[in-house]
Amino acid sequence: MKKSILHPFTLAVALFIATTTPKIFASEFKVVTTTTTLQSIAEYIGESVFKPESITKGPQDPHFVEPKPSYMVRLRSADLLVVNGLDLEIGWLGSIIKGARTPKLNFGQPGYFDAGSVIDAIEVSKGGVDRTQGDVHPFGNPHYLLDPLRAKKVAEALTKRLSDLDSAHAEIYSKNLNTFSNEIDRRLTGWQARVQKTNVRSVITYHKTLSYFLDRFQIQNAGQIEPKPGVPPAAKQIFKLIDVARSQKVHCILVESFFEPTIAKRIAKEVSGVEVQIVPVEVGALAAATNYFEMIEAIVKALEACK
Amino acid sequence: MSNQVIYMSIFILVAGTSAWGQQSPRTNPQIGANVLMLGQSGNKGTQETDENPNGFRLQEAELRFSSNVDAYFRGDMLLAVEKEDGEYKINPEEVYVETLNVPEVTLKIGQFFQTVGRHNSLHTHAFPFIDAPLANQRLLGDEGLNQAGLSAAYLAPTPWFLEVTAEAFEADNESLYGSDTQGDLATHLSLKNLWEINDPSTLEFILGFGSGANAFDHQSRLWSTSMTYKFKPLEASRAKSLIVTAEYLRAERSGASTDEDVGGVAAWVQWQVLRRWWVQARDEYLGLPEPTAGAVKKHSALVGFAPTEFSGLRLQYDNIDDPAQDKTENRVSFQINVSLGAHPAHSY
Secondary structure, eight states: OOOTTHHHHHHHHHHHHHHHHHHTTSSSSSEESSSSHHHHHHHTTTTTOOOOOEOOOOOOOTTTTOOOOOHHHHHHSSSEEEEETTTTTTTHHHHHHHTTOOGGGTSSSEEEEEGGOOOOOOOOOOOOGGGGGGGGOTOOOOOOGGGGHHHHHHHHHHHHHHHHHHOOOOOOOOHHHHHHHHHHHHHHHHHHHHHHHHHOEEEEESSGGGHHHHTTTTTTEEEEEETTTTTTHHHHHHHHHHHHHTTOOOOOOEEETSSSSSSHHHHHHHHHHHHEEEESTTTTSSTTOSSSHHHHHHHHHHHHHHH | OOHHHHHHHHHHHHHSSSSSSOOOOSSSOOOEEEEEEEEEEESSSSSSSSSSSSSEEEEEEEEEEEEOOOSEEEEEEEEEEETTTTTEEEEEEEHHHHHHHSSSSSEEEEOOOOEEEEEEEEOGGGGGGSSSSHHHHHHHTTTTSOEEEEEEEEEOOSSSEEEEEEEEEEEEOOOTTTSSTTEEEEEEEEEEEEEEEEEEEEEEEEEEEEEEEEETEEEEEEEEEEEEEOOOTTTTTTTOEEEEEEEEEEEEESSSSSSSSEEEEEEEEEEEETTTTEEHHHHHEEEEEESSSSOOEEEEEEEEEEEETEEEEEEEEEEEOOTSSSSEEEEEEEEEEEEEEEEOOOOO
């Protein structure tokens, strides 16, 4: 007797294959980052092993993200979540992690990697913090990835975590880290020499986003367009900055691409010799910032354009 | 049962925070308060007993404590201080614990807002308008449907966001159920979908159905559906947005002298015209599927100014046409809404 293809055993095997096959193909290690800059660093370390995804997109200000439930879907199948930390994502990440319902990604678990915990933060609040000061980050300025050496440190710690979780590829991660670190060292020397050549020793920024970058390249931050973090400027602040630009001979205003350049342009109109440059502070924030190196390159180029 | 659940939740919440274990300020619960001050003037509301009396008053003060209890549970406690029958009372709006370590499902026990449409899950300070839609007020009561019970919310393995929530709770909500028998349970099932249409826009669609014993020893049934479109450009996430919501609630209470079957639609638009400015409008119709005593129509308009995400000033105008009343009601309300201390993110 010819056996029917619909024999229960055949069906069971077919069902087993159908349900497990996607899992086998999907067994690739999955990394999700909160920002595109972390995604770019993870991309270098995970090259030829995994392709990391980012929750936010480049043009999005990572301070102000709405916790879309679709982000929970993006996160739920991850093996590792890489976060910026230092309260950058405080307004939205908690509810995404909770909603993803994947316990291994909870705070403190091996699947939760807080990059902010491996670097030395600056602008850490001493004493009390109060909301009259605006949106202050009490644990320090969270934009540390704009310093190439701190980015290198994050890459090192990330490599270690990846090797712990996915030891089969530890060798590749370590090799990739080597390539990334060497590239940082090589490009940093060039960048520093180029910044030295410009006459820019002092700049005005919109927000305190560039503190780590300016520290590394030994440039003063003469003032911010925001009177307080997160508070839009009023006329008084504009007059103050016009004074600052004149008295301290600032001729470069760097506006982070998340903010409006209108006020910076007004100051430039009042004070002769002042240039306004729009700079990316996350990978993908501007078209030129295609990866970590190109983002720093774009800021260096902006300084060069100011001279 | 409801009181036991609340006391147990409070116990777990308190035991899990610093009072019991190590006394480190870092393990203190997050503490926050929302204060809503209201000033109102209208052609009704001149009597002290009116539902919406003219003059200034404290609309509500919400106190919130939230914390991870331990590696397994998270606790949340939101108490509302408000005036009821001339006296200030503390109402537990939500007091619950939920699981942190169960994959795919969030289990919740305590008193919490049932997932009926979109509006019922909101705390007063997060209402899009100063007051709740008519259908929510009339069918679910002033506090909304927030009964003590259990909930399981499952994140389905679909490529879009699909959350299936099953709830069982005390059927003692006076407006909808009002069962006199202790231990009578009501159940509710909801499907919440969200699609990311493109980077700036999403579409949310919620469907719900529930039933439970009522005061007439019969069943009450509740249907709800809600659709929300949100638009917010990535580059100007703080400066511009548009939210359009339409919600339909229908409740059927059988066993009364005449079976009650009332539904209402509310549709509203919230437009953020500038970083700190909002312009909003809402239209409501109560009396579906057929107006027995005639339908109530309400039109509202609101202008809001939010200096930061921690404070907001709102001015709202309402025009209410209720056939049960002798004249059309016109009302202007002004609200100050401030947030003190920690403030957990609002759900999307």
